[in-house]
Amino acid sequence: MADEVDEAIAGExxxxxxxxxxxxSLVRQLLDPHFVEVGASGRRWAYEEMLAALPEMDGAAEDGPRYEPSEMIGVMLAPGLVHLTYETTIGGNRARRSSLWRKQSAGAKWQMYYHQATPVPSEDT
Known part of the structure; x- marks a missing residue:
């Protein structure tokens, strides 16, 4: 069970x-074709929208701000389904995040199926 959680964390x-x-091509390997995200902005992103937008989003530039994850933990919810929770900071903005990773069959790769980000108000410590 720990190996599956570790694989999901590595993908995240x-x-x-x-x-x-x-x-x-690398993002396609990591996102499930049925992927959905509700971003910190509240926008809903589907698979193709995310593929198109990701190179322009925060954290994509080698010389720009990067996501700094912390407190990442994972739980195996069922065979082939891992839930991750953690926080990120990028450019001074914090968010609490939740992801579902699934592996659809033996030998398949873990892929992110769902992701949600919730902004953390600056006064929240």
């Missing part, structure tokens, strides 16, 4: 890597 961290964010 890869998605924060600017070189991965700039590569549609």
């Amino acid at each position: 961290l890869r998605l924060m890597d600017p070189s991965v964010r700039m590569s549609q």
Whole structure:
């Protein structure tokens, strides 16, 4: 069970890597084709929208601000389904994040199925 959580965490961290964010082929390996995100802005993103926008989003430039994750933990909800929670900081903005990673069959790769980011108000300590 710990290996599955570790694999999901590794995938989550890869998605924060600017070189991965700039590569549609690498992102396609990490996002489930049915991927949905509700971003910190409240916008709903579908798979194709995210693929198109990710290279222009925060954290994509090698010389720009990067996501700094903290307190990442994972729980195996069911076979093939891992839930991750953590916080990020980028450019002085904090967000609490939740991701569902799934593995659809033996031998398949873990892919992010759902992601949600909730802004943390600056007065929240």
